[in-house]
Amino acid sequence: MANSTHVATLTDLEPLVGKSLGTSDWMAVEQDRINTFADATDDHQWIHIDLERAKAESPFGGPIAHGFLTLSLLIPMWEQILKVDSATMAVNYGLNKVRFTNPVPAGGKVRLDATLKDFEKLPKGGVQLTVDGRIELEGSERPAVVVEVILRYFEE
Numbered sequence: 001m002a003n004s005t006h007v008a009t010l011t012d013l014e015p016l017v018g019k020s021l022g023t024s025d026w027m028a029v030e031q032d033r034i035n036t037f038a039d040a041t042d043d044h045q046w047i048h049i050d051l052e053r054a055k056a057e058s059p060f061g062g063p064i065a066h067g068f069l070t071l072s073l074l075i076p077m078w079e080q081i082l083k084v085d086s087a088t089m090a091v092n093y094g095l096n097k098v099r100f101t102n103p104v105p106a107g108g109k110v111r112l113d114a115t116l117k118d119f120e121k122l123p124k125g126g127v128q129l130t131v132d133g134r135i136e137l138e139g140s141e142r143p144a145v146v147v148e149v150i151l152r153y154f155e156e
Contacts, residue, residue: 002022009155010084011127018115021082022082024081026109028108030107030110031106031107033049034049035049043068047063048066051106059148060103062106063110064105064106065106071098073112081112088156089154093150094117095147095148100144102140106145111135113133114131115132117130117148127153128152
């Protein structure tokens with residue numbers, strides 16, 4: 001079960017700077033998801049979709065998920081971590097840093113661990129959160145992805 005943060009308003013987040021917001025549940029990255037991502041992005045590199053060749057020739061011993069697939073899973077995992085009752089809208093504003101530090105094998109499981117790095121009030125309302133995220137790979141001490149993500153939340 002996910003370890004999450006639940007607050008009433010956006011301003012309740014400000015005192016949480018520097019603290020963990022939580023950790024999502026594990027999410028499986030199955031070969032079907034990898035193949036679907038390859039089709040959606042036209043990235044059909046053999047290390048992702050050719051099981052036999054990946055087993056025979058890849059230094060990873062089998063197919064691996066695209067780094068950007070693993071990164072994209074940040075969103076469903078993030079939704080498990082932070083709930084703000086007063087928020088009417090949230091948008092992804094961007095990324096400051098991303099590193100793909102460990103390949104995710106087909107069938108592997110990942111989860112997001114998030115820490116609030118910065119809280120900033122926006123001039124026309126809302127807040128901007130900068131979050132340090134680690135997409136962890138089950139069974140590995142080294143994360144699959146290290147990311148600094150920027151999110152904007154708004155209230156009515």
